[in-house]
Amino acid sequence: xxxxxxxxxxxxxxxMCQDANIYLGDDVFTALKDSLEKEESxxxxxxxxxxxxxxEIARDEQIPICQDTGFAVFFVEWGQExxxxxxxxxxxxxxxxxxxYEEGYLRKSVVTDPLYDRVNTKDNTPAVIYTDxxxxxxxxxxxxxxxxxxxxxxxxxxxxxxxxxxGVIDFVVNHVKAAGPNPCPPIVVGVGIGGTFxxxxxxxxxxxxxxxxxxxxxxxxxxxxxxxxxxxxxxGVGPQGFGGRTFALAVHIETFPSxxxxxxxxxxxxxxxxxxxxxxx
Amino acid sequence: MEPKKIQAPLTDEVVMSLKAGxxxxxxxxxxxxxxxxxxxxxxxxxxxxxxxxxxxxQFIYYVGPTPAKPGQAIGSxxxxxxxxxxxxxxxxxxxxxKACIGKGLRSQAVKDALQKHKGLYLAAVGGAGALLSKKxxxxxxxxxxxxxxxxIHRLEVEDFPATVINDAYxxxxxxxxxxxxxx
Numbered sequence: 001x002x003x004x005x006x007x008x009x010x011x012x013x014x015x016m017c018q019d020a021n022i023y024l025g026d027d028v029f030t031a032l033k034d035s036l037e038k039e040e041s042x043x044x045x046x047x048x049x050x051x052x053x054x055x056e057i058a059r060d061e062q063i064p065i066c067q068d069t070g071f072a073v074f075f076v077e078w079g080q081e082x083x084x085x086x087x088x089x090x091x092x093x094x095x096x097x098x099x100x101y102e103e104g105y106l107r108k109s110v111v112t113d114p115l116y117d118r119v120n121t122k123d124n125t126p127a128v129i130y131t132d133x134x135x136x137x138x139x140x141x142x143x144x145x146x147x148x149x150x151x152x153x154x155x156x157x158x159x160x161x162x163x164x165x166x167g168v169i170d171f172v173v174n175h176v177k178a179a180g181p182n183p184c185p186p187i188v189v190g191v192g193i194g195g196t197f198x199x200x201x202x203x204x205x206x207x208x209x210x211x212x213x214x215x216x217x218x219x220x221x222x223x224x225x226x227x228x229x230x231x232x233x234x235x236g237v238g239p240q241g242f243g244g245r246t247f248a249l250a251v252h253i254e255t256f257p258s259x260x261x262x263x264x265x266x267x268x269x270x271x272x273x274x275x276x277x278x279x280x281x
Numbered sequence: 282m283e284p285k286k287i288q289a290p291l292t293d294e295v296v297m298s299l300k301a302g303x304x305x306x307x308x309x310x311x312x313x314x315x316x317x318x319x320x321x322x323x324x325x326x327x328x329x330x331x332x333x334x335x336x337x338x339q340f341i342y343y344v345g346p347t348p349a350k351p352g353q354a355i356g357s358x359x360x361x362x363x364x365x366x367x368x369x370x371x372x373x374x375x376x377x378x379k380a381c382i383g384k385g386l387r388s389q390a391v392k393d394a395l396q397k398h399k400g401l402y403l404a405a406v407g408g409a410g411a412l413l414s415k416k417x418x419x420x421x422x423x424x425x426x427x428x429x430x431x432x433i434h435r436l437e438v439e440d441f442p443a444t445v446i447n448d449a450y451x452x453x454x455x456x457x458x459x460x461x462x463x464x
Binding site: 065236 | 302304344345346347348349350353356357358359361362364384385386404406407408409410411412413414415429430442444454455457458459460461462463464
């Protein structure tokens with residue numbers, strides 16, 4: 001049994017909150033630069049140039065890439081041979097978020113009560129945390145600050161099994177079309193298929209943690225990702241919705257086995273600032 | 282096309298010279314307001330009480346910046362989704378506001394009010410908060426400090442880049458741009 005102090009988790013989390021909000025990952029940065037080469041619209045090119053310059057300014061001057069520094073979302077894979085000491089995992093992560101958002105001059109965007117008493121918690125906690133217990137004695141923490149504008153443009157639909165591939169494509173493409181310029185295109189589209197109502201939404205979220213452009217390991221779903229991406233870009237919505245050929249940088253699908261009566265589907269959208277970071281402790 | 286330099290506050294003449302798709306660089310003083318500040322402003326209008334800022338000719342920028350670090354005028358400061366302000370925007374235009382800057386789709390009622398009151402809706406590049414923060418030279422809170430990032434700020438901007446989405450003639454770049462590149 002390996003012992004791991006809660007304070008170690010908090011230290012990592014605090015650093016990850018700051019790093020993810022200031023340094024855009026190479027996967028997304030490369031995808032933005034590639035899209036500038038391919039974009040046909042002059043206005044679209046201008047937007048992409050501004051986005052690339054924005055990433056460079058953020059990195060060089062340590063300014064958050066976007067003012068919406070997000071809801072803190074974590075996927076944790078906890079090796080079952082690891083024993084956490086000095087606190088719970090939830091406390092450790094939230095302590096790290098609080099410190100990271102305060103020390104990093106990041107915006108605190110969480111309110112206590114969603115409906116009646118929308119008072120800011122002032123430290124961006126609580127985080128949204130998903131935990132899987134896995135074999136081994138390592139801990140993998142994946143973090144994404146999730147912006148509200150793109151999160152608002154997300155949906156779950158309980159399709160019928162008979163809706164088939166065409167049903168999935170129509171749901172995703174029509175949903176993204178309706179979102180239009182709101183989620184700050186070029187977007188990354190996370191799609192969940194299968195599982196229950198709740199599970200499919202988590203799968204769509206998990207899809208956004210994948211390195212941008214990395215295909216689904218199953219070739220059938222990798223092909224479906226390509227098909228949906230082309231249809232989305234053929235809408236002509238373009239960067240920021242000003243018109244152009246780059247509406248989405250990537251479509252990522254994550255699946256789960258399905259009930260015989262169901263075919264759940266979910267779309268979770270990320271803006272171009274598709275910030276995600278992982279560490280293995 | 283080269284962006285046009287424009288000066289805030291705006292005159293009707295400048296508003297009428299701009300069309301959907303035009304890129305502009307804004308110079309001068311603009312004000313910020315998001316959901317909470319709009320709600321307070323419209324409540325004052327309902328009561329017939331004076332507003333904490335004079336809206337005549339002004340730009341309102343929908344933004345909630347990150348906290349400024351020591352030595353910075355402002356933190357990361359890109360636009361937020363404009364649709365949340367749709368319910369309030371016609372009232373703001375009635376009171377003399379000439380332009381609003383945000384990102385994303387507007388309601389038909391907002392588009393109609395822009396035509397009626399000779400106003401503009403512009404988009405700044407969403408998610409370019411670091412770049413846009415460099416165009417803001419000074420920031421101070423002028424109303425509702427209790428709202429934190431959502432307080433009304435007075436901003437001095439230099440060559441702040443934006444694109445006209447909805448003009449005073451009823452044109453809509455979001456609809457027209459996509460048509461041109463759809464396949």
